[in-house]
Amino acid sequence: MNKALRKAVIAGNWKMNNTRPETKALIESLKGKVANAGCDVVLCVPFTNLETAINAAKGSNIKIGAQNVHFAKSGAFTGEISADMLVEMGAEYVVVGHSERRQYFGETDETVNKRSIAAIEAGLTAIICVGEMLEDRENGITDELVAMQTKIALKGIEKDKLQKVIIAYEPVWAIGTGKTATAEQANEVCSVIRKTVAKLYDEAAADALTIQYGGSMNATNAAELLAQEDVDGGLIGGASLKADDFAVIVDAATKG
Numbered sequence: 001m002n003k004a005l006r007k008a009v010i011a012g013n014w015k016m017n018n019t020r021p022e023t024k025a026l027i028e029s030l031k032g033k034v035a036n037a038g039c040d041v042v043l044c045v046p047f048t049n050l051e052t053a054i055n056a057a058k059g060s061n062i063k064i065g066a067q068n069v070h071f072a073k074s075g076a077f078t079g080e081i082s083a084d085m086l087v088e089m090g091a092e093y094v095v096v097g098h099s100e101r102r103q104y105f106g107e108t109d110e111t112v113n114k115r116s117i118a119a120i121e122a123g124l125t126a127i128i129c130v131g132e133m134l135e136d137r138e139n140g141i142t143d144e145l146v147a148m149q150t151k152i153a154l155k156g157i158e159k160d161k162l163q164k165v166i167i168a169y170e171p172v173w174a175i176g177t178g179k180t181a182t183a184e185q186a187n188e189v190c191s192v193i194r195k196t197v198a199k200l201y202d203e204a205a206a207d208a209l210t211i212q213y214g215g216s217m218n219a220t221n222a223a224e225l226l227a228q229e230d231v232d233g234g235l236i237g238g239a240s241l242k243a244d245d246f247a248v249i250v251d252a253a254t255k256g
């Protein structure tokens with residue numbers, strides 16, 4: 001099975017949650033619980049918590065990432081953070097094109113592509129989010145839409161850089177709603193993403209790519225989702241804010 005060749009990655013997306021003391025406490029409590037993980041463990045935290053998170057995670061298997069990155073090297077972009085700034089601080093991952101950024105902050109497929117390129121060029125691993133709205137699913141265009149988002153996000157990214165790419169399939173209707181995609185639905189769309197990558201590059205590149213599912217993944221449903229052939233990990237919102245729940249998901253990925 002090709003799944004065994006791929007890196008399983010469980011990433012927490014804390015979104016706009018936790019102060020620095022809360023960050024330290026949560027990571028301290030998580031460290032021991034995920035110490036024997038058989039998957040990569042990542043926490044994507046608010047910019048203001050990066051340094052605290054990196055220090056708290058030192059000496060553990062937890063890697064730290066950000067939740068957004070600007071595409072310019074530097075310059076007059078008030079309120080933005082560059083990839084070089086993240087790397088200098090010690091971040092290793094960054095979430096790009098999360099649906100909340102697409103919905104509320106004007107993120108487009110083109111800016112997702114530019115941010116992904118900037119992140120990868122700087123040495124970060126980009127967790128690129130794609131996913132359909134409920135209306136898209138009802139209109140029967142999920143596969144085409146997700147394939148298009150994937151294609152545009154990867155435009156200009158060479159095959160040898162794909163090791164710095166994770167794609168997260170996050171159906172917008174499943175985020176923060178408690179409505180999870182069924183394991184079959186998640187696997188089906190993750191498989192569409194993999195086929196799209198195979199067409200853009202080749203089968204080997206697609207087989208090696210880590211594709212996550214995200215959207216109300218929790219301690220109860222993680223094992224079934226993560227057991228699917230094309231689901232190689234999870235991008236976890238709400239459940240990543242509770243050490244015990246997140247550890248159960250990491251454990252499920254280790255077995256999955």
Ligand code: 13P
Binds near residue numbers: 013174175177217239
């Ligand atoms: P929830 O797990 O809270 O649904 O959020 C998913 C998500 O958006 C992760 O990026």
